Amino acid sequence: MDHDQLIDLTRRALKLARDKSTDLAAGVHMVDAADYTSTERHERDRALLMASPQLVGYVSELPRPGAYCTKTVMGRAVLLSRTSDGSVKAFDNVCLHRQSQVVTGCGTAKRFTCPYHAWTYDNTGRLVAVPGREGFPDVALRSDGLTELPAAEYAGFLWVALQPGATLDVAAHLGPLADELDSWGIGRWSPLGEKVLDSPINWKLAVDTFSENYHFATVHRDTFATIARSNCTAFDSYGPHHRLVFPLNTILDLDDVPEERWDPFHNLVVIYALFPNIVLSVTVANGELFRIYPGDRPGRSITVHQNSTPLDLSDESVAAGAQAVFEYAHATVRDEDYRLVEALQANLESGARDHLLFGRNEPGLQHRHLSWATAIAG
Numbered sequence: 001m002d003h004d005q006l007i008d009l010t011r012r013a014l015k016l017a018r019d020k021s022t023d024l025a026a027g028v029h030m031v032d033a034a035d036y037t038s039t040e041r042h043e044r045d046r047a048l049l050m051a052s053p054q055l056v057g058y059v060s061e062l063p064r065p066g067a068y069c070t071k072t073v074m075g076r077a078v079l080l081s082r083t084s085d086g087s088v089k090a091f092d093n094v095c096l097h098r099q100s101q102v103v104t105g106c107g108t109a110k111r112f113t114c115p116y117h118a119w120t121y122d123n124t125g126r127l128v129a130v131p132g133r134e135g136f137p138d139v140a141l142r143s144d145g146l147t148e149l150p151a152a153e154y155a156g157f158l159w160v161a162l163q164p165g166a167t168l169d170v171a172a173h174l175g176p177l178a179d180e181l182d183s184w185g186i187g188r189w190s191p192l193g194e195k196v197l198d199s200p201i202n203w204k205l206a207v208d209t210f211s212e213n214y215h216f217a218t219v220h221r222d223t224f225a226t227i228a229r230s231n232c233t234a235f236d237s238y239g240p241h242h243r244l245v246f247p248l249n250t251i252l253d254l255d256d257v258p259e260e261r262w263d264p265f266h267n268l269v270v271i272y273a274l275f276p277n278i279v280l281s282v283t284v285a286n287g288e289l290f291r292i293y294p295g296d297r298p299g300r301s302i303t304v305h306q307n308s309t310p311l312d313l314s315d316e317s318v319a320a321g322a323q324a325v326f327e328y329a330h331a332t333v334r335d336e337d338y339r340l341v342e343a344l345q346a347n348l349e350s351g352a353r354d355h356l357l358f359g360r361n362e363p364g365l366q367h368r369h370l371s372w373a374t375a376i377a378g
């Protein structure tokens with residue numbers, strides 16, 4: 001984000017904080033409880049995600065030619081590699097023989113040897129060696145290979161399409177938000193790993209917990225609310241995506257500082273809601289990524305939480321500090337947000353009430369649900 005834009009946003013956020021106000025939607029909005037519980041909606045949601053470009057990680061997870069990383073996306077095992085020409089490729093991480101995962105974790109390798117019977121693939125996915133070759137007369141070395149998925153690096157992130165042969169147009173998907181996302185650089189910061197939450201909540205309920213800060217004073221009273229304001233958000237939408245700016249408590253100190261001396265990014269958290277299932281949380285020190293997937297039933301979801309840092313992790317104490325911050329953020333989401341909404345999911349499934357109410361002060365929540373509903377109707 002350029003400096004002028006950041007100053008503008010800071011001015012907006014400061015005014016909201018000073019006025020004890022928040023950006024408001026035009027009206028309240030209601031959604032059906034069944035959106036979170038019905039099998040039919042769940043199948044439509046799954047189809048929506050399968051058809052959408054999927055942000056799966058930071059470009060810094062593939063730092064140089066020969067690097068690879070593995071991901072689980074919508075329950076599918078995906079292998080990404082940076083080939084010798086520097087381009088990114090993605091494959092189903094599924095062996096041609098009996099479907100073992102060919103590789104796990106991340107690292108650097110020219111070849112991947114399946115742990116089961118040692119069929120071997122190069123990092124462009126081609127099958128290059130089969131022990132006991134006479135057992136497989138129809139297998140063709142160098143022309144057979146892993147199933148390739150469309151892949152791209154864009155705006156600092158790794159993207160895949162989950163359907164082989166699909167078009168992956170991330171530029172069209174992100175529209176005008178692409179440059180802004182890229183400008184933070186969080187996708188090029190050092191990755192700190194992945195933490196997974198397998199939760200008894202609908203995937204949209206998981207996303208909802210990131211869509212407003214109205215709950216900070218209550219749910220996060222002793223954690224986030226000690227540094228960030230509650231029920232105070234600047235909201236902007238970009239097609240199906242949106243951005244929330246959460247002011248920190250320190251923003252009020254700017255009242256006494258001339259604008260040209262502002263260090264604006266020390267007073268904000270910026271949250272991006274990328275359609276349909278991605279949350280990015282950007283601060284001066286952390287580039288958090290939440291990839292949220294529907295599970296095998298409406299009341300189950302998988303959240304993959306990642307974080308990146310601009311700090312130099314070659315210093316051991318710095319690296320330990322960065323991990324501690326990541327663990328703190330993760331524990332807060334797990335023990336405060338997700339724990340609370342587990343009982344909410346149970347209420348939805350009980351049928352006690354047939355709808356939920358989204359306030360005017362929850363424009364991000366309204367926007368997420370309207371974007372999903374529009375896509376599903378289309």
Ligand code: FES
Nearest residue numbers: 095097098114117
């Ligand atoms: S399943 Fe991979 S070599 Fe047999």
Ligand SMILES: [Fe+2]
Nearest residue numbers: 209219220337
């Ligand atoms: Fe929260």
